Amino acid sequence: MSTDVVDAVVIGAGHNGLVAANLLADAGWQVLVLEAADRPGGAVHTADMDTPGFTSDLCSAFFPLSAASPVFAGLDLENHGLRWRHAPDVLAHVLPDDRCAVLSRDLGRTTTSLAEFASQDAVAWESMYAQWQRIRDDLMEALLRPFPPVRPAARLLRELGTGEALRLARLLALPARKLVEERFDGEGARLLLAGNAMHADLGSEEPGSGVFGWLLAMLGQDVGFPAPEGGAGRITDALLHRLAERGGQVRCGRRVQRVLTARGRAVGVRDASGELVRARHAVLADVPAPSLYLDLVGPEQLPARLLEDLRGFRWDDATVKVDWALSGPVPWTARGAAGAGTVHLGADLQGLSRFSSDLQLHRVPEDPFVLLGQMTTTDPTRSPEGTASVWAYTHVPHGSCDDERSLAEVVRRIEQTVQRHAPGFTDLIVDRRVQGPVQLEAHNANLVGGAINGGTAAIYQELFFRPVPGLGRADTPVDRLYLAGASAHPGGAVHGAPGANAARAALARHGLAGDLYARLIQGLHKRIYT
Template sequence: MAESVDAVVIGSGPNGLVAANVLADAGWSVLVLENADEPGGAVRTAEITAPGFRNDLCSAFYPLGIASPVIAELGLEQYGLRWRHAPEVLAHVFPDDRAVLLSRDLDTTVRSLETFAPEDGDAWRAEYAKWQRIRDHLLNAVTRPFPPVRAATGLVRTLGTAEMLRFVRMATLPVRRLGVETFAGEGARVLLAGNAMHTDLGPDSSGSAVFGWLLSMLGQDVGFPVPEGGASSLIDALIARLKARGGHVECGRLVTKVLLADGRAMGVQDRQGGRVRATRAVLASVPAPMLYRELVGVEHLPARLVSDLDKFEWDDATVKVDWALSGPIPWTAPEARQAGTVHLGADVDGLAGISNDLACGRVPRNPFLLLGQMTTADPSRSPAGTEAAWAYTHVPRGKLLTDGSLRRRADRIEQAIEKHAPGFTSLIQARAITGPHDLAELNFSLNGGAINQGTAAIHQELIFRPIPGMARADTPIDRLFLAGASAHPGGAVHGAAGANAARAALAREKWTGGAYRAMTHSINRLLYGSD
């Protein structure tokens, strides 16, 4: 006899676990099924370099995690989560070893920016004052179901119509243009552009401004914190909270099919043929192409939806190197020594060149590096006097990288760091190299090494994410909800996609079945011309 629960959640990453917790809070029985042997998805920690060094396997710093109202509402501190901060937030090191510093102390950030242009201190204060005025409304707009009517209304009331129009314009700009319009010096401009590069958007990509501005303001406000003990501590807290409410997580169970009947999701089937009945909902924290093509099957979907899926665009692939270091990185730039996050390798023009290489399918010769100094942020990550560090860089999607080419890429990354921190390579006790294929093996959702489950470009955001008209968690299949990062609002560890899916499932319960199905039928006809 098949197992039976109110809801099955596919995937135990942060979105899946947030969804499960929201449903459990409503009194639902919830089972989370995870393919890997341990939970967490792209939020995991292990000793992959040397004993005593705890390296985060994928994501590491969580400005949106600590700021997310979704995660804040869960009260995870009651379940062991503790946030730790490096002395400084972020340093961007220029090719000539000048550096600009982002600090949680506003005066410290301002002093750094003013070394590049005296007037930029006041300009940064003005941007931060704007952020403080709209912070809560904007974070609610980002993390709540689409369309965020209440949050948008709050933004308009706070800013006024004229300033709201200017803010919307800013959100559509390339980050280079935002920097030119707002700041006089290279320091502030490269902070914005470097933070935009946390997505797959370069300085001249439309829409990159809002990502660079948001991460910069978050860094100024809440920093780039890390969970004490490793990224897995966030997952441990989510699971502990879920178990306290009667939910369960089972690892080593790969879901291969969503079971359908009469246009409804009725449960799931795993690789061994085991079935779980879901009496209320199935929530899938997997990329949209995987859900629709592999778990549902295109024969159950409108032809136009399948055609739109063909246009789904993934973000760039990623190569990551983790190190066990015998001491702190000996940066030439003093600003980098106390920063948890370091951007390295280019000014704004250099970032644009790197982005162009990637767009043209070329591996950049001089990579832009996003580097984490984890022991600097959290001393529990490695033995006293040492450093657990990592760096990642992007490579073109689909580029064939052999073990040999990955080693050469890792060597190139180390050479780039050595240039700005003489003696770095002599500190390396051990390293672990993770290529795009390895990332996909670690977590099926990181398809081809794409860490954001789809491009952050403006043509695949908001009402266009993951495909046109599908910004909400509801799918064309009744009782099936998309809960992963390829849904609005996209990548980063904030739990919003999972919470949105859970809220959609709860909202469906408030409708009579016939009324909800009539609404779904109307939406499907509007978007796809059929059910």
């Protein structure tokens, strides 16, 4: 049996694994990516519906963080076939009474919509967006780089001054509901932010939820919620094309069974068939933290305190997603929803709080908050002319809806919510694909129990608490082994930061001061886990 020898092995060909592989290949490393599934891409994948001519993104669909990510900007994927498309409007939040708040890349269109709810909110939104424009680049660097982000944080402090920096820090800690009630008077602006906060797994009353709503709303105003022409899989295609140009290899259908270690260092991997791959410099794992530590490394190789901390690891809420092929566009009662790529349905501010409370109490909400994507509105290549490719999802408690009956009931509630705001919607359905927690995990093993963000975004599991109390970095207690997936800081969404941070850590470990770097990192880990 032969043994491959490369500079680095990357476990998993999700977008983070492919980002890491690209950056290592840029540095001249020989890189091999091993993927358990029969195709690369993980949750960034497009598939045909059973009805000819319709395509759907099985998981990720809109990519504001990709468009704003300095990691993706550095990869220049547009030169490898990626083309972004935008709907006429970014997002619409439809209230229970069918009033509608619209977020558009056209600032004037957004503020006009918000002024219909409260005239003073137009000025408040413009002020919030002006602050965003001042700090966007440094803030994105600070959010996506390893913790602590010393340089971007210093630039932010210089730009804002002490007082405004403290106010920004407070904003980052606020619950979404508190934030919007402080900043806005009308329901429109409040719901644009609070609804966007629900893209994470945090309730609108939870500390730290406000920053997610604010970030997505400001990104929507700035870069929109773009989608790749032809489907989310085009991101994967571009990453693969770029990697191949640099000599990197991806082998699918090879599930890694074990990370091999010697004298406290990762030295390679063994796959499920017993084949070995030796890594001269690094092993990077685009897998959930519990899978890496408990399955691939093994408890016997790890500090007892780390294993104890892993028992407190919390997954984010599960997801139920439905894709539809429609014979025509969704017949919205609210006119503002027709041109939006993303539509929020089913709740006002009180409804968002009730929905969040149900999830916290491990109850499947009777009145789901629905996030709906109009893909043909965004990218006409997704379905035949005059038709529509549309999806929607909602969150359910982790560990629920794992049987056909409960899953069918959630799908019924989702479709009932859409029908209420678009009478005749169900008559347009010609094809339907349903993915509950079981199906999502079967599609991508990293989506454990239907959790799509690699672990909760709650403040106690972010920054240097992610995935467990530690350094907020990709380094692990095993030298030359790096966590490159969404369980690592800064978490889920398609921005490539966990993969990029892992690649940079591996390069730093191998650099001129590599031994010093290793002693420093391992010394810090010893202090934390002993």
